[in-house]
Amino acid sequence: MKEFDVLVVGELNVDIILDRINGFPEIGKEILSEKLTVTLGSSSAIFASNLSTLGAKVAFLGKIGKDSHAELVKSTLKAKNVNVENVIETSEFNTGVTVVLNYDTDRANVTYPGAMDHLSLDDITDVILSKAKHLHLSSVFMQPGLKPGVTELFKRAKKLGLTTSLDPQWDPSEKWELNIKELLPLIDIFLPNIKEFQFITKASSIDQGIEKVKDFANAIVIKDGVNGAHLWNNNKLVTKEAYLNSKVADCIGAGDSFDAGFISQFIKGVPLENCLQYGNVSGAVNTTKRGGTTAFSSLEDFKEIANRKFSVKL
Numbered sequence: 001m002k003e004f005d006v007l008v009v010g011e012l013n014v015d016i017i018l019d020r021i022n023g024f025p026e027i028g029k030e031i032l033s034e035k036l037t038v039t040l041g042s043s044s045a046i047f048a049s050n051l052s053t054l055g056a057k058v059a060f061l062g063k064i065g066k067d068s069h070a071e072l073v074k075s076t077l078k079a080k081n082v083n084v085e086n087v088i089e090t091s092e093f094n095t096g097v098t099v100v101l102n103y104d105t106d107r108a109n110v111t112y113p114g115a116m117d118h119l120s121l122d123d124i125t126d127v128i129l130s131k132a133k134h135l136h137l138s139s140v141f142m143q144p145g146l147k148p149g150v151t152e153l154f155k156r157a158k159k160l161g162l163t164t165s166l167d168p169q170w171d172p173s174e175k176w177e178l179n180i181k182e183l184l185p186l187i188d189i190f191l192p193n194i195k196e197f198q199f200i201t202k203a204s205s206i207d208q209g210i211e212k213v214k215d216f217a218n219a220i221v222i223k224d225g226v227n228g229a230h231l232w233n234n235n236k237l238v239t240k241e242a243y244l245n246s247k248v249a250d251c252i253g254a255g256d257s258f259d260a261g262f263i264s265q266f267i268k269g270v271p272l273e274n275c276l277q278y279g280n281v282s283g284a285v286n287t288t289k290r291g292g293t294t295a296f297s298s299l300e301d302f303k304e305i306a307n308r309k310f311s312v313k314l
Helices: 043-053 068-079 114-118 147-159 180-186 194-201 206-213 254-266 272-286 299-310
Strands: 004-009 013-021 033-041 058-061 096-103 106-112 132-138 163-167 219-223 229-233 236-240
Touching: 004 043, 013 068, 033 043, 033 068, 033 096, 043 058, 043 068, 043 132, 043 254, 096 114, 132 147, 132 254, 147 163, 147 180, 163 254, 194 206, 194 219, 206 219, 206 236, 219 254, 219 272, 229 272, 236 272, 254 272, 272 299
Parallel strands: 004 058, 004 132, 013 096, 132 163
Antiparallel strands: 013 033, 096 106, 219 229, 229 236
């Protein structure tokens, strides 16, 4: 028996979200925001928090400072029943912070990485890995300390019998340097959005990207916003339509919530097409409230929103 369904390895930071902004900042000028929210941020943490709400037993491994932001990160994860015993605290660096300028369905981010730059392969032992059934990693390009060892991490996970998933997220350097030929055979579920997939595969379309990786990839799930999501598996491409929200609060964490929905079903052995649909519902529910985790206050609330807003009974 495993202690956890999913071990999430990834970045941890606080989001400082500014809403209702009059224009976009310019050098030498000042504009105003009408709303401020300080909350748990990072792709990995939003995924872990929402996955736990959806019923999985989740543990987190990441690196934070010893400061007030660190306390917010840990207390928020604990409140969602995410195990934080393996979150590493360091006095050398501050906890990461992302300032989010939110504009309707899009946003501009500025991130101070802090401690999350310094998580490394050595911090992730086989003892910790062996406690989980599944390993999920988010934001590989945001973790320069871990990125050189990412292939070795997944090799170790597979050797220990874990299933695996990876959401690469955006590359701030826009170099998109990732040895996918070596890495993707170790990833059971690869979860990029459409832009990330095209940049990583150096392709101009989904079909072209799949053609480049089909000989060594396993299942690929491509998030495509209002166009839904695409699943490539067993040489077949399937698309599930998005559940569209006419009154979007914001889209912060929608992709991470999609991942949480998908993986919550995958670890139960649900067919991948059904996982895809559950992911779409989860991403849509996320957009009904501000921030990445607010709509996932409980499993009951999540199901109620899915039914009331999108006519989906779960």
